[in-house]
Amino acid sequence: MTVELLTVDTVPAYLAAHPELAAGVDPGTAAVREVGDGNLNLVFIAEDAAGASVVLKQSLPYVRTDHSWAVPQDRIFAEARGYEDAARVAPGSTAGYHGLDPERRLIALEDLSSWTVWRTALNEGRVTPGAGGDLGRYVARLAFGTSAFGRPAAEVRAAAAGALNIELCRITEDLVFTEPFRDHEHNGWDAEVSPAVLALRDDAVLAEVAELKWRFLTAAEGRIHGDLHTGSVFVAPPGTEGVQAKAFDLEFGVYGPVAFDLGALFGNVLLAQSRAAALGRPEAFRTWVAGLVGETWAAFEAEFRRLWPQRVDSAFTDRFLEDWLRETWHRAVGFGGVKAVRRVVGWAKVSDVQTLEHDERVKAAGAALTTARRWITERQGIPSAAMLADVTREAVLA
Ligand code: SR1
Ligand code: MG
Incomplete structure (x- = not known):
């Protein structure tokens, strides 16, 4: 089925016909710009003369930079369900959600253009206090509230079945867990980094990556964001309360x-840390970035422990919680390593590394890959964020 795509010229008429999605924006005075800079969507911001604004996000039927790569527009339904669940169990932790137009494969969202994409802020060397903690709590609330810890098992099974997102998960399965660890046309890197890339293809790494991919394919613990890298996060302007x-x-x-969500954050923090080291950013910034994994994990763990007494099934004992948290930590470290690798080696590289000049790029990529290999292969022997920070420091500062 072909879905008509919006343009900057057609958005005002669309808003006039869909006032329930317009968030109070006056279509008559709306100025519209298209700001999508990701791989898969059109993103329009409409702002009226009084300053009211709304974001319309419409699924493209293909990858923006490769129209021969088809991606089903139905993924917008998965995104809509994600916003609905987040609003229920973790209110305030995502961009505000105004609703779905199922025919046009489009959602309307809060305009956060006065905020900054976290990756941009990190790339610029800006300290953004509180972001790691907020994201750790978001992951905890989403996990607890959508899993059999926080909901009756029958509801969870139904929700998990309704959350199928086969084609987008296939992208993750291929681009995250498979392609970067073998020869593939999607891969590329500077020649100087080849030893670090090839070191990611030995049996020790591949067995761990296989275990992590198996976990991604088979564990349906709770709703996850599924792509929680630093480019999927807005951080508040200085002085913002809350x-x-x-x-x-x-x-x-x-x-x-x-x-998997925690690992996405950890892996992208590693990329930010590698960039900061390669650029010789001020010590205060580098120390702050180095603490982000620990800040995120601490907030996640504390929030999970806070929610634990509200669990709906007493079969989940306190001792089980300790085991589950420990295993979640070790897996997050492994997922973090894999997520860092895919952003340096595979398709969808990131600006943290790509925007650097050659020598800095080689330094950052080498540091990230060497560290990621240790995260992947040594994760079971790394019991804490403090020890992970030591492991990371050794490679990033080498
Ligand atoms: C074809 S989509 C490529 C990547 O962009 C998104 O950010 C996801 O991480 C996906 O793997
Ligand atoms: Mg994205």
């Missing part, structure tokens, strides 16, 4: 392993 970080771009959402 929540400092909000997630967006929920289209890869599915029922999956909770550790």
Whole structure:
């Protein structure tokens, strides 16, 4: 089925015909711009003469940079379900959701253009206090509230079945867990980094990556964001009260392993840390970035422990919680390593590394890959964020 795509010229008429999605924007005075800079969507911001604004996000039927790569527009339904669940169990932790137009494969969202994409802020060397903690709590609330810890099992099974997102998960399965660890036309890197890339293809790495992919394919613990990298997070302007970080771009959402979202954050923090080291950013910034994994995990763990007494099934004992948290930590470290690797080696590289000049790029890529290999292969022997920070420091500062 072909879905008519919006343009900057047709958005005002669309808003006039869909006032329930317009968030109070006056279509008569709306100025519209298209700001999508990701791989898969059109993103329009409409702002009227009084300053009211709304975001319309419409699924494209293909990858923006490769129209021969088809991607089903139905993924917008997965994203809509993600926003609905987040609003229920973790209110305020994502961009505000105004609703879905199922015919046009479109959702309307809060305009956060006065905020900054976290990756941009990190790339610029800006400290953004509170972001790691907010995201750790978001992951905890989403995990607890959509899993059999926080909901009756029958509801969870039904929700998990309704959250299928097969084609987008296939992208993750291929681009995250398979392609970067073998020869593939999607891959590329500077020649100087080849030893670090090839070191990711030995049996020790591949066995761990296989275990992590298996976990991604088989664990339906709770709803996950599914693509929680630093480019899927807005951070607040300085002086903002309350929540400092909000997630967006929920289209890869599915029922999956909770550790996958934590790992996405950890892996992208590693990329930010590698960039900061390569550029010789001030010590205060580098120390702050180095603490982000620990800040995120601490907030996740504390929030999970806070919610634990509200669990709906007493079969989940306190001792089980300790085991589950420990295993979630080790998996998150492994997922973090894999997520860092895919952003350096595979398709969908990131600006943290790509925008650097050659020598800095080689330094950052080498540091990230060397660290990621250790995260993947040594994760079971790394019991804490403090020890992970030591492991990371060794490679990033080498
Ligand atoms: C074809 S989509 C490529 C990547 O962009 C998104 O951010 C996801 O991470 C996906 O793997
Ligand atoms: Mg995205």
